[in-house]
Amino acid sequence: MFAIVQSLQKSGQSNDNGNKHPSPAVPMKKAQAPQAACTALHHGRKTMIGTAARPATTLKRISALSPKALSSRSSPSWPKLSGWLPSFILSNSATPATVPPMLKTLVLLGTFALTAATAMAQDWEPLFNGKDLSGWKANTMPEAFTVVDGTIRAHAPAESAHLFYVGDQKEGFVSFKNFILEATVRSEPEANSGIFIHTDMSTRDKALHLAKGYEIQLNSSEKEKRKTGSLYAIVDLDKSPVDESKWFQVRITVQDKHITVHLNDQKVVDYTEEKDAKRPPERAGRLLNENGGAIALQAHDPKSTLYFKDIRIKRLP
Template sequence: MSPKHNFTAILVIAVSLSTPLAQLHAVEDDWKSLFNGHDLTGWKANQNPESFTVENGLLKTHGLNDMAHLYYFGENDNQPEKFINFEFRCEVLVMAKSNSGIFFHTNYEKTDHFLKHGYEAQINNDPRTTKELTGSLFAVIPVLESPVRDEEWFRYYIKVDGNHIIIKVNDTITVDYREGENPVRKPFRKDRLLQKNGGALAIQAHDKDSTVYFRNIQLKKLP
C-alpha cells in the first residue's frame, strides 16, 4: 500500500470512529444486533481464530494463517444458529486489494478453503484479484464492476425469502435471483444452494493480504 493510500485509510477509519456506534445505525423493531462492538460473543471461528478481532468497536477480518470463517452461534455454544428467511444488513470497509464474503444458508465446516454449502455475497473491489466483485452472488450472479471503492464505508444488504435472494449495496440492487428447482452449478460447487431448514451465517477472512472491517451487523427474521 502506498503512503498516500495508507494515510487515507487511517484517516477514513479515524473519522468513522469519531461517532459512537449506537448513533451510526440504530436497531429498529424486529432487527437484532449480532455484534456488540466489544468482543466476539456469539461468534466462533471454524479455524484460525486469530484472523478475527475487535478493534475500536469494529469487527476486523484478516486471514493471517490462510482462509477462515467466523460463524454466528448466538446463544448456542454447540452449533451455529440457522436462518431460513431473513433480512441481513451491515456496513463494510475494504482495504486495498482485499477479499472477503458473507456466507448464508451454509454449514459449519472446518476447512481452510471456501465453504461448500450455501451462498456467498462477495466482497472485493479489485478486478485484478477476482472478476466477481462486491455485490456478486459468488459463482452464480457476477457483478463485474464494483459499485463501491476501497477504504470507504458502504452498506451491504441480503434478503432471503423462499427461493428469492436479493443483494443490495448502498440501497442499489446488485442481485435479484430466484433459485429454480434444478439450478446449474459447477461440480465442485454443487451444494451452493438454499437449504430447506435454513443454514448458518458466516463472515470470511480470505488471506493474509486481505483486511476488511464490519460494523452494525444486524438481522431480522422473516416468516
C-alpha cells in the same frame, strides 16, 4: 392542533338562535364512566365508534375558545395539553367532556403509528455488540478475527477462515432461513472477503473454503474479477458499484427461493433459485437449504483485511 380547533371554531360561531356570537361556556363535567369511544364525522353527522357519545355541547365549548386562550398555559378555560392528552387517551380514567373528538382521533392515530414503528424497530436483532466477539465462533484460526475500534477485523494468517454467528448456543450455529441481513463494511486495498448465508461449517478443499450456501462477494482487488456485490459464481458483477475504501452498507434479503443484494440501497442482485438447480461439482453445495443455515464472515487470506460493523438481522416469515 390549532388548525383543527379553528375549523371547529368556525363551524360553531352561530348559537342555537342563529346569532353570530360564541355560545356561553358550558361547565366541564366528569364523564360518568370510563371512556372507550371516539367520534368520527361522517356525512355531516357524528357516527359513534365505541360505547359512549360526547355531549353536543362539546363543539360549542371548544368553539367559544380563542386560539390565544388555547395556547395559554394559564388559561382556566382549557387544560394544559402537555402530558395530559396521552394519559386520558390511554387510561380508563374519567375525562373532561370538552375534548374535541377529531383531536382525540388524531392523538390515537399518532399513538398507534408510534407503537407500530417501535415494534418494527424491535424486530431487528443485533448480531455484533461492538465490544467483543460474543455470539461468534471461528471454524479455524480464531486469531483471524479481532475487534478493532468497534468493528470486526477479518485478516487471516493463511487461507482461509470463517466466523460464524452462534448466539448463545454451545454447539453448532444459529440457523436463519428467511431474513434481511445488514452490515456496514470497509476494505483495505487489494482485499477479498465475503458474507456467507445458508451455509454450515463443512469445507470443500485444502484452503478450507465453505462447501455449502451462497457467498456475497466483497472484493477490492484487481486480481479477482468477481466484484463486490456478486452472488459468487451465480450472478457475477464485473464492476464494483461502491468504493470499498469507504464504509458502505450491504443488505441481503432471502425470501424462500429469492435472493436480493443491495449496496447502499442500490439493488445489484435479484436472483431466484430455480427448481432442481444444478451446480458444477466443485460448488455442488451452492444452494439454499430448506431449513435455513448459518451466517459467516470470511477472512480470505494474509493479504486481505476487511472491517464489519452494524451487523443486524430481521427474520422474515
